[in-house]
Amino acid sequence: RKEVEQDPGPFNVPEGATVAFNCTYSNSASQSFFWYRQDCRKEPKLLMSVYSSGNEDGRFTAQLNRASQYISLLIRDSKLSDSATYLCVVNSPWSSYKLIFGSGTRLLVRP
Amino acid sequence: GAVVSQHPSWVICKSGTSVKIECRSLDFQATTMFWYRQFPKQSLMLMATSNEGSKATYEQGVEKDKFLINHASLTLSTLTVTSAHPEDSSFYICSAYLAVTSTDTQYFGPGTRLTVL
Numbered sequence: 001r002k003e004v005e006q007d008p009g010p011f012n013v014p015e016g017a018t019v020a021f022n023c024t025y026s027n028s029a030s031q032s033f034f035w036y037r038q039d040c041r042k043e044p045k046l047l048m049s050v051y052s053s054g055n056e057d058g059r060f061t062a063q064l065n066r067a068s069q070y071i072s073l074l075i076r077d078s079k080l081s082d083s084a085t086y087l088c089v090v091n092s093p094w095s096s097y098k099l100i101f102g103s104g105t106r107l108l109v110r111p
Numbered sequence: 112g113a114v115v116s117q118h119p120s121w122v123i124c125k126s127g128t129s130v131k132i133e134c135r136s137l138d139f140q141a142t143t144m145f146w147y148r149q150f151p152k153q154s155l156m157l158m159a160t161s162n163e164g165s166k167a168t169y170e171q172g173v174e175k176d177k178f179l180i181n182h183a184s185l186t187l188s189t190l191t192v193t194s195a196h197p198e199d200s201s202f203y204i205c206s207a208y209l210a211v212t213s214t215d216t217q218y219f220g221p222g223t224r225l226t227v228l
Contacts, residue, residue, distance in 0.1 A: 045219070046216065097208050103153060
């Protein structure tokens, strides 16, 4: 079983749609959770950290369910510029600063 | 935010040659840098953790004699792919770790695309 699992997509949605991505992680000892965005042939960039209470940043909302080892990202009012691959990332339980990346979910927002 | 640079951004080389990739933290000191590799449509895979002034720690399955890492200063780490082969063609990305608060952050370089012919 992969340490971090995501639906690879692609999710193909019209502009203005709401889209949700899910992610599960295997090790309950992980303590830090993130969503990164990666554009084609570019490095990943931190979109937002994910906190136990859930957190929101503009059109983006992240949720964490520790009991189910499940992380989600909700994007409201999708823009064309949101088209990218979204990576679910957790820290290694054995080293807090080592990150474990999911393989990513690709989002295509069409006009 | 913190800036990390990589050089070169892309390189094409012949099989059997060695390629050096530099990773620099431009506006902060990074005692720890990480090297990742990403094959097409796959996730970033951590190759090694590079600590300034000490030997790098390699992940399981990564050959330390093939991927030489040198972290000579607080702002520079280098990855040398020795005797490169076509299967080493990949996107190599470094990150620099900045421990400021409890929400520690890695800052990623723009990546180096290696193509071995």
